[in-house]
Amino acid sequence: MSKSELIYGMHAVDALIEKQPERVIEVYALKGRDDERLGAIVEKAREWGVSVQFMQRKALDDKSEGEQHQGIIARVKAAKVLTDNDLDAYINHLEVPPFLLILDGVTDPHNLGACLRSADAAGVHAVIIPKDNSASLTPVVRKVACGAAESVPLIHVTNLARTMRALQEKGIWIYGTAGEATQNIYDCKLEGGIAIAMGAEGKGLRRLTREHCDELIKLPMAGAVSSLNVSVATGICLFEVVRQRR
Incomplete structure (x- = not known):
């Protein structure tokens, strides 16, 4: 059964x-x-x-x-779990430059659901998460995503660093968000195949994930807080890509 x-x-x-x-x-x-x-x-x-x-x-x-x-x-x-092989086939069939979202260590299902919702709204082709150390597609995630979980492929990968190298070999430029970055996202030219890598709130991207990014970027923070909720930051970054692509 x-x-x-x-x-x-x-x-x-x-x-x-x-x-x-x-x-x-x-x-x-x-x-x-x-x-x-x-x-x-x-x-x-x-x-x-x-x-x-x-x-x-x-x-x-x-x-x-x-x-x-x-x-x-x-x-x-139960839905089929999409893996590395599905990502490769999916990217190969795209007729436009890929637009991807990588979520590293986002374990809160509400944050994952909100990120999926933003990804769907921004036209992201697929969301990539590590198989371990991440929230999965639970009923809570689906509810928070408001239907986006049924339209945006969520790819579970065994080795995130290896997947990132494979994406780079396909000409996809990976921008990782990090507080220590010197480059502001609004000063970047976001064209062609792009993946935006976001880390968990508080911890940010893991060291190995950061090292596999082509470029580290940050959001300008003018107030007293030093960081934003990962789903809010994700929405801002994705729609800056959308703005530039238009």
């Missing part, structure tokens, strides 16, 4: 039914809730022949283990 997982939150469930309906096994919806958006998701599920069960709030709370489910949960076939 194939493995299954739970996905919750309106954006996440709706996006999965829209993009990968074949993965949806059944849907659990809040009983007695008169909500137009919830009703539309239930109707869409039924159109695909998906069984819908209506439940009391406590039953849904138990299924989501206390996380905010917004009245909708889907049990789905």
